[in-house]
Amino acid sequence: MDAASSSVLREPKSPLSLSAFKWSWLQCCQQTDRSQEGTVGGREGFNLLAPPQEPDDQVMFTHRPPIFGVMICSVRSHVDFKGGGKQLLLQPLLVPLFLQKGIKRPWSKKVGEHGVPFEEDPVDVEAQLIRGFFRRERVIRPRIDVFAYPNEYLKERYRFSKDSLVYLTRLLKPHVANVTNRGSALSTENILCIALRFFASGHFLYSVGDSEHVGKATVCRAVRSVCLALKQFLPTFVQFPGHKPLFIIKDEFHRVAGFPNVIGCIDGTHIPIKAPSINEGDYVNRKSVHSINVQVICEATQIITNVEAKWPGSVHDARIFHESSLCQAFQQGQYNGYLLGDRGYPCLPYLMTPYPEPEPGPQTRFNLAHSRTRAKVEMTIGILKSRFQCLRGLRVSPERACDIIVACVVLHNIATIRERATLLVLRKMAQRNTYRLYRPTETGDF
Incomplete structure (x- = not known):
């Protein structure tokens, strides 16, 4: 026996x-x-x-x-x-x-x-x-047609408009589509919306499943597949120093507070997680909370250009930057410009920090311009966490928490880029309509 x-x-x-x-x-x-x-x-x-x-x-x-x-x-x-x-x-x-x-x-x-x-x-x-x-009877609840709702409804629940959802569906379909002939399989739109609802709300899996008419296990599989698919697009949507030319990035930072030759602002943020079963003490941060310490670098337009989401909460921000590949690239002289960081980082030839005790005059003005410019990264982190409420606290293992953080960063950049592109299109249309409205006539009158 x-x-x-x-x-x-x-x-x-x-x-x-x-x-x-x-x-x-x-x-x-x-x-x-x-x-x-x-x-x-x-x-x-x-x-x-x-x-x-x-x-x-x-x-x-x-x-x-x-x-x-x-x-x-x-x-x-x-x-x-x-x-x-x-x-x-x-x-x-x-x-x-x-x-x-x-x-x-x-x-x-x-x-x-x-x-x-x-x-x-x-x-x-x-x-x-x-x-x-x-021998439970299998009950298939009716699927939700998300594209039948207006954009206000979709943005409140999924953080994306109808056009953006169509774009994400086409982008992720080769990676998350179910290869099956069964008629009850979830479509790519359903899988994407289930994951987006979890990212946007941060609720329990069964709450998201009740909202999307699916089970708890289905929500878990959908979130996992979407995270792995978005992780593959990290090098595409998150690039340092950015997708725009370098002189445009410097000019955008210069227009904030007059600080020249800036190509990025750096800061760290903690994403709370549940206490892991392995190396539990390494994830306790200075506030006695289990977390993942995430390094974020952004542009002046709130687009994230670099993210490091793999360090426990007890690791200091300076060590995360020192161990990153970006620091080695700066040491080798690959980038021409400065990063702006807070006092938690060391002052380096390529990393500018404020004066600890500034004297009246140039040092005070330096700190003022520095803080106004560096506030862009704090604003970016705030927008990221408010857009995806799941980052307020993740009830998953550290490995899966890092994947969810990276997926949210990719989605944040996609949303920001599409919003700015839409604003540029609307601005051009408004200028064109204004020109047509006030175009001079042949007699010279308006």
């Missing part, structure tokens, strides 16, 4: 009566397994298949109803347990179904042509419970 079954028979927990079972079946089993004895209720040498002294005799079982304890001892001599404990658990679950209809036990070698000699058709409560649990 293996350790699992022996522990079941060794430690009694609750008394259950054997008088609820048909004694005729126990007598039939006694003919096949008369020699099987076990330890039940702390009594050595007690034959499980022998009738008790009184009808209301109490026999102790640990984790299963009485029928399970009897079946474990009667079946073990006829089954070759090659697969460990699986067969030991599966076959007793099938026994009540055979007993209720009087079918022969297929694993027994001694019963032969005899069935189970019930005098009347019994009502097996355990069999009904097991059958009701394992």
Whole structure:
């Protein structure tokens, strides 16, 4: 007998009566397994298949109803347990179904042509419970047509407009589409919207599933597949120093507060997570909260150009930057410009920090321009966390938390780029309409 079954028979927990079972079946089993004895209720040498002294005799079982304890001892001599404990658990679950209809036990070698000699058709409560649990009817709830709702509804729940959802669907379809011929499979739009709803709300999985008419496991799979798909687009949408020419990036920062030659602002933010089971102390930050310390670098237009989401909360911001590949690139002279950081970073030839105790005059003006320009990264982090509320606290492992953070950064850049592109189009259309409205006539009048 293996350790699992022996522990079941060794430690009694609750008394259950054997008088609820048909004694005729126990007598039939006694003919096949008369020699099987076990330890039940702390009594050595007690034959499980022998009738008790009184009808209301109490026999102790640990984790299963009485029928399970009897079946474990009667079946073990006829089954070759090659697969460990699986067969030991599966076959007793099938026994009540055979007993209720009087079918022969297929694993027994001694019963032969005899069935189970019930005098009347019994009502097996355990069999009904097991059958009701394992044979649940599959219910497919109606799918939600997200494109039938207006843009205000979609932005509140998914943080994207209808056109942006169509763009994301086409972008992620090769990576998240279900390859199946079943008619009830989720479409790419449904998978994307389930993940976006989780990112935007940060609610529990079953709450997101109730909103999207799917189950909790379906929400978990959808979020995971979308995270892995967006992670592949990180080099495409998150590039340092940015997608625009370098002189345009410097000019945008210069127009903020007059600070010249700036190509990015750097800062760190903590994303709370649940306490991990491995190296739990490494993730406790200075506020005694388990978190992931994320390094973010952005442009003046709130577009994130670099992200490092792999360090525990106890690691300092300066070490994260020193260990990053971006720091090595600056040391090799690959970029012509400065980064602006707070006092938590060291002052380097390529990383400008404020004066700790500025004197009146140039140092005070330097700190003022520095703080006004560096505020862009704090604004960017605030927009990122307000857009995707799941970053307020993730109830997942650190590895999956890092994937979710990267996915939210990619979605943030996509949303920011599309919003600015839409604004530019609207601005050009407004200028064109204004020019047509006030275009001079042939007589020179407006």
